[in-house]
Amino acid sequence: MHNHELIDDQANGLRRMNKQMVKVISITGGKGGVGKTNVSLNLAMAMAQLGKKVLVLDADLGLANCDVMLGLRVEKNLSHVLSGECELDDVIIDGPFGIKIVPATSGSQNMTELSPVEHAGLIRAFSELRTPVDVLMVDTAAGISDMVLSFSRASQDVVVVVCDEPSSITDAYALMKILSRDHGVEKFKIVANMVRNLKEGQELFAKLSRVTDRFLDVSLELVATIPYDENVRKAARKQKAFIDVFPKTPASMALKGLALKAIKWPVPANASGHLEFFLEQLLQPHADQGVV
Numbered sequence: 001m002h003n004h005e006l007i008d009d010q011a012n013g014l015r016r017m018n019k020q021m022v023k024v025i026s027i028t029g030g031k032g033g034v035g036k037t038n039v040s041l042n043l044a045m046a047m048a049q050l051g052k053k054v055l056v057l058d059a060d061l062g063l064a065n066c067d068v069m070l071g072l073r074v075e076k077n078l079s080h081v082l083s084g085e086c087e088l089d090d091v092i093i094d095g096p097f098g099i100k101i102v103p104a105t106s107g108s109q110n111m112t113e114l115s116p117v118e119h120a121g122l123i124r125a126f127s128e129l130r131t132p133v134d135v136l137m138v139d140t141a142a143g144i145s146d147m148v149l150s151f152s153r154a155s156q157d158v159v160v161v162v163c164d165e166p167s168s169i170t171d172a173y174a175l176m177k178i179l180s181r182d183h184g185v186e187k188f189k190i191v192a193n194m195v196r197n198l199k200e201g202q203e204l205f206a207k208l209s210r211v212t213d214r215f216l217d218v219s220l221e222l223v224a225t226i227p228y229d230e231n232v233r234k235a236a237r238k239q240k241a242f243i244d245v246f247p248k249t250p251a252s253m254a255l256k257g258l259a260l261k262a263i264k265w266p267v268p269a270n271a272s273g274h275l276e277f278f279l280e281q282l283l284q285p286h287a288d289q290g291v292v
Helices: 003-013 036-049 066-072 078-080 116-127 147-154 166-181 198-215 230-237 250-262 275-288
Strands: 023-028 054-059 101-104 133-142 157-162 186-197 219-227
Touching: 023 036, 023 147, 023 250, 036 054, 036 133, 036 186, 036 250, 133 147, 147 166, 147 250, 157 166, 166 198, 186 198, 198 219, 198 230, 219 230, 230 250
Parallel strands: 023 133, 023 157, 054 101, 054 133, 157 186, 186 219
Antiparallel strands: none
């Protein structure tokens, strides 16, 4: 089967799908070490505490991250789904507060770049998903790969996690530049992470805004300022989520505030509110490339 036939086949499968209204949020960071996966998991749990059915797609495919952070046992992962050995529902593991996690592949296979066949397998897997979902949270890889760009452009909300380091700001800027210039993403929600206080978070946002206002046609919104919190590290050492073991710690309170905002972010009533649209968008970059 050629690539274009595969893509047609997938697209037809998607149209038969139940139109599920799902809020799709991708959490990106530009660079590693900014606390992106921590934000993804704890935000997912905070939204679950508010009654949402949340599925976290660990798309940080170079490192099996989410399950390691939570000390969860994983039998099968995304690579088994892509190879056709099993369905997406078979690899979903239960996390705290009822969140569901699709574990990434272990580091043995570099999956930041999927082949068209694997990409189509991923789409098919999602289109056949039976697990009910209100929110799909995509924890993307660090850096700027095709995979990160595909997930981000297909999401309704792109959250960029930054910390107060020059490299974090330049990497976040580079990511937003490519997403806005080449993929039509114009709105970014910024999370200032590991900051000393609210003022430092606002200054970090102002720094980033100054550069984007000058050179890019995008709008940024500061959606959360998460303080540096020693309990985040303590929770990591216990392989627990900080929102679980330290629910009243400042970082947890900040994440709960973000969750209250995030559940109000509108799901578009048009096609882009459907999981189907997310999946078709995910296919698009590969469809553009045509058959080699």
